[in-house]
Amino acid sequence: xxxxxxxxxxxxxxxxxxxxxxxxxxxxxxPGDPVLALAGExxxxxxxxxxxxxxxxxxxxxxxxxxxxxxxxxxxxxxxFITGRPVSESIAERFPRTMLLxxxxxxxxxxxxxxxxxxxxxxxxxxxxxxxxxxxxxGVSIPVFWLGLLLIHLFSIKLGIFPPSGYGGGSIRYLVLPxxxxxxxxMATIARVTRSGFLEAGAGDFVRTARAKGLxxxxxxxxxxxxxxxxxxxxxxxxxxxxxxxxxxxxxxxFGWPGLGRFIVQAIMxxxxxVIQGSILFMAVMFVLVNLLVDLSYGMIDPRVRxxxxxx
Amino acid sequence: xxxxxxxxxxxxDRRLVPFLCPVLLLVVVTxxxxxxxxxxxxxxxxxxxxxxxxxxxxFAVDVSSGMLVSLIHQTLVCFDDDGRITPDLAxxxxxxxxxxxxxxxxxxxxxxxxxxxxxxxxxxxxxxxLDPATLSPRWWVLEPVLGAKKYHSGGPFDEASISAPxxxxxxxxxxxxxxxxxxxxxxxxxxxxxxxxxxxxxxxYGRTPGGSGPWKLTRWSSGDELTLERxxxxxxxxxxxxxxxxxxxxxxxxxxxxxxxxxxxxxxxPRAELERWKSAGPALMEREELSVVYIGLNNSRPPxxxxxVRRAMNMAVDIETIIxxxxxxxxxxxxxxxxxxxxxxxRGSDLYPYNPEKAAGLLAEAGYPDGFEVxxxxxxxxxxxxxxxxxxxxxxxxxxxxxIVTREWGAFKQxxxxxxxxxxxxxxxxxxxDAENFLMPLFHSSNRGGGGNRVLYSDxxxxxxxxxxxxxxxxxxxxxxxxxxxxxxxxxxxxIFLWFPVRYExxxxxxxxxxxxxxxxSRRFTDISIR
Numbered sequence: 001x002x003x004x005x006x007x008x009x010x011x012x013x014x015x016x017x018x019x020x021x022x023x024x025x026x027x028x029x030x031p032g033d034p035v036l037a038l039a040g041e042x043x044x045x046x047x048x049x050x051x052x053x054x055x056x057x058x059x060x061x062x063x064x065x066x067x068x069x070x071x072x073x074x075x076x077x078x079x080x081f082i083t084g085r086p087v088s089e090s091i092a093e094r095f096p097r098t099m100l101l102x103x104x105x106x107x108x109x110x111x112x113x114x115x116x117x118x119x120x121x122x123x124x125x126x127x128x129x130x131x132x133x134x135x136x137x138x139g140v141s142i143p144v145f146w147l148g149l150l151l152i153h154l155f156s157i158k159l160g161i162f163p164p165s166g167y168g169g170g171s172i173r174y175l176v177l178p179x180x181x182x183x184x185x186x187m188a189t190i191a192r193v194t195r196s197g198f199l200e201a202g203a204g205d206f207v208r209t210a211r212a213k214g215l216x217x218x219x220x221x222x223x224x225x226x227x228x229x230x231x232x233x234x235x236x237x238x239x240x241x242x243x244x245x246x247x248x249x250x251x252x253x254x255f256g257w258p259g260l261g262r263f264i265v266q267a268i269m270x271x272x273x274x275v276i277q278g279s280i281l282f283m284a285v286m287f288v289l290v291n292l293l294v295d296l297s298y299g300m301i302d303p304r305v306r307x308x309x310x311x312x
Numbered sequence: 313x314x315x316x317x318x319x320x321x322x323x324x325d326r327r328l329v330p331f332l333c334p335v336l337l338l339v340v341v342t343x344x345x346x347x348x349x350x351x352x353x354x355x356x357x358x359x360x361x362x363x364x365x366x367x368x369x370x371f372a373v374d375v376s377s378g379m380l381v382s383l384i385h386q387t388l389v390c391f392d393d394d395g396r397i398t399p400d401l402a403x404x405x406x407x408x409x410x411x412x413x414x415x416x417x418x419x420x421x422x423x424x425x426x427x428x429x430x431x432x433x434x435x436x437x438x439x440x441x442l443d444p445a446t447l448s449p450r451w452w453v454l455e456p457v458l459g460a461k462k463y464h465s466g467g468p469f470d471e472a473s474i475s476a477p478x479x480x481x482x483x484x485x486x487x488x489x490x491x492x493x494x495x496x497x498x499x500x501x502x503x504x505x506x507x508x509x510x511x512x513x514x515x516x517y518g519r520t521p522g523g524s525g526p527w528k529l530t531r532w533s534s535g536d537e538l539t540l541e542r543x544x545x546x547x548x549x550x551x552x553x554x555x556x557x558x559x560x561x562x563x564x565x566x567x568x569x570x571x572x573x574x575x576x577x578x579x580x581x582p583r584a585e586l587e588r589w590k591s592a593g594p595a596l597m598e599r600e601e602l603s604v605v606y607i608g609l610n611n612s613r614p615p616x617x618x619x620x621v622r623r624a625m626n627m628a629v630d631i632e633t634i635i636x637x638x639x640x641x642x643x644x645x646x647x648x649x650x651x652x653x654x655x656x657x658x659r660g661s662d663l664y665p666y667n668p669e670k671a672a673g674l675l676a677e678a679g680y681p682d683g684f685e686v687x688x689x690x691x692x693x694x695x696x697x698x699x700x701x702x703x704x705x706x707x708x709x710x711x712x713x714x715x716i717v718t719r720e721w722g723a724f725k726q727x728x729x730x731x732x733x734x735x736x737x738x739x740x741x742x743x744x745x746d747a748e749n750f751l752m753p754l755f756h757s758s759n760r761g762g763g764g765n766r767v768l769y770s771d772x773x774x775x776x777x778x779x780x781x782x783x784x785x786x787x788x789x790x791x792x793x794x795x796x797x798x799x800x801x802x803x804x805x806x807x808i809f810l811w812f813p814v815r816y817e818x819x820x821x822x823x824x825x826x827x828x829x830x831x832x833x834s835r836r837f838t839d840i841s842i843r
Contacts, residue, residue, distance in 0.1 A: 031726055033722070036722070036725050036726055036762070039373065039762070040374065040449055041373070041753075042743075044762070045762075047449050047451070048762075050444065051447060051449070082366075083365050083366060083519075084371075084516075084518055085519065094534065149565055149566075152565075153569070156569055164566055164573065165570060166536065166559060166561075167533070167537075253562050254565075256559065256563070256566060258534060258535030258536035259535070263535060269720060
């Protein structure tokens with residue numbers, strides 16, 4: 001397990017190098033000029049030139065790339081062209097908020113998704129299963145934007161329970177609606193996957209064997225059915241959580257949530273190169289780490305994976 | 313299958329129900345606790361669509377930043393709600409008969425740290441704006457100052473151009489008489505900062521400013537909220553509330569929800585929502601904005617290098633109907649570029665009433681009897697899309713096939729500033745309430761491209777009139793010249809002149825004394841009280 005982890009961590013280096021290089025050159029391929037956002041209206045060419053010089057944008061591209069790599073090697077993400085703030089400072093301010101939203105959304109999605117999936121696999125009331133699966137189909141299909149506005153209308157304007165937007169210093173009241181909105185699509189997918197996982201694993205030979213050897217029913221479900229049904233759920237959690245951590249632009253925009261997603265989109269709009277590069281690099285690290293955790297958790301859930309990875 | 317469903321049922325009954333009960337109880341308690349309403353403090357609560365990028369006057373180029381700078385800082389003179397020049401830091405001023413020397417007498421005021429504003433701070437601030445090392449994109453605000461251009465290009469600073477003979481007197485000498493110089497001094501870029509505070513904060517001044525304006529910034533939570541408190545040392549009085557909260561809420565529907573439940577005090581009503589707000593809720597306030605919306609036509613190459621084609625474009629589009637149907641009446645058809653809210657604005661008559669037959673005739677005369685194909689560029693914006701689709705339909709009736717090209721702002725601006733598109737949909741907002749602020753940047757040939765004249769219009773007669781007008785001291789005579797320029801340009805039709813937008817706002821019942829100012833940087837929230 002330790003070797004496996006070390007190998008995966010080592011793989012981070014070429015992946016991040018690739019991300020850094022592709023992001024850097026993409027900046028220069030896409031249309032738009034960073035100094036135009038800085039200059040605003042009524043500028044002259046002389047002003048643009050001096051701004052380009054100040055930010056090193058007048059140097060040949062390969063020199064800019066080398067400069068960028070050498071700064072990265074010193075763990076310096078640079079300063080925003082637009083605000084002048086260090087990029088790392090902005091990420092440090094925004095990331096905990098994104099993390100809070102992502103964790104809450106994932107918690108809601110997993111709890112509600114697994115429950116719904118489990119309940120619908122429960123054959124006592126067939127109508128319940130069908131209704132829940134119908135709802136989850138709706139959940140996958142509803143656009144986030146519409147759902148967010150609907151929740152604001154219901155819970156903020158009509159019922160007055162939750163505030164429509166803002167961060168509120170991380171208060172739970174401000175968190176509920178954005179977390180619920182963000183969780184919806186994952187929740188629905190998890191529910192569908194859990195249901196099929198339960199039904200499939202429940203019909204497996206090993207469950208019949210477990211039951212035949214006289215194992216208590218709760219253990220059959222908890223230890224055999226549940227764990228086997230969980231593997232595809234963990235995969236979904238990993239992918240979705242990884243993308244939540246890089247910010248969820250739509251949810252953050254609707255609810256005025258000051259997370260990473262909006263921050264990056266604004267930077268892209270203004271061609272704020274250091275912010276775009278720094279944030280994408282950070283997101284890539286997060287994504288790779290979350291995926292590593294997911295792979296490690298397979299081993300905990302499924303002994304077959306553990307055995308395969310263990311000695312090697 | 314029967315056994316598996318039985319197992320799950322047992323599992324749920326025995327394990328999950330005992331677990332779920334406390335969880336549900338917790339949720340109910342949380343919800344109940346959160347039902348209590350917000351405590352309402354004597355603070356003005358506002359929502360901004362975009363976050364300011366800086367509070368440093370020399371780097372503020374967008375509206376949000378300009379507004380923040382104006383709340384925190386003072387300028388020598390400023391605009392009142394109706395756009396007239398009034399004293400700010402300077403109690404009085406005098407222009408010598410040569411039209412070149414201004415003498416300002418400062419009143420008493422203090423920066424947020426309690427230190428008094430001295431004339432040397434004024435000299436420092438204005439020189440800082442011009443200093444090439446500062447790299448301010450707005451240095452042109454002080455371009456009329458003696459030797460400013462030379463200094464900004466790396467020459468020596470002329471100590472006589474901006475000087476402080478004593479602690480309360482500032483003398484500014486100009487290169488040439490400039491009638492709108494006081495308007496330029498009222499811009500946020502010309503705000504006065506404290507030498508000590510700027511020296512101490514360095515690059516961080518934009519996040520930790522401390523001017524002598526009525527408010528001081530106490531908290532800036534990125535992407536979330538800015539909190540301002542009263543600056544007790546400022547000479548700006550009539551401040552009756554404790555502070556201002558500026559929340560960043562990008563989505564208009566969310567801002568409406570916040571206003572509806574009483575969490576924000578002033579709401580700009582989106583045009584699509586006008587009908588609803590006209591019939592219900594608090595009284596709707598309106599103000600004609602100092603801005604103009606147009607479709608720019610690239611005057612430098614065919615087909616729009618021919619004024620007949622440009623006039624035909626103006627006549628082929630039924631602008632009145634678009635205003636009524638797409639803008640819900642929130643605009644007035646433009647007969648030129650100077651908004652009706654300004655002296656000299658909208659004085660003439662409509663030269664281009666909707667007349668597709670006449671438009672087709674003009675096109676045939678210009679050699680385009682079957683029309684032509686043209687791209688109209690727009691930045692991403694749903695309303696602009698609806699407007700351009702209407703324009704597209706009207707133009708197709710005279711044989712002009714329009715392709716609408718949508719680009720996000722960065723790519724759009726770069727293309728338009730370089731004169732790439734044949735036509736583009738854009739607007740222009742005043743920095744200061746003066747006809748000069750429309751005609752000079754938009755139509756003087758020296759401002760082609762990023763200077764504002766993006767249609768690359770060039771007319772030596774217009775140039776010479778504009779050059780002459782800015783040095784005419786007599787306001788009425790100057791206005792006459794501007795009106796002459798306006799009618800020449802309107803006849804030349806470098807744009808499809810669309811409309812002057814009207815801004816609608818609603819104000820919460822608790823706010824008293826608010827009116828919509830004519831220009832964004834005079835918005836200081838000082839004469840407001842809270843019930």
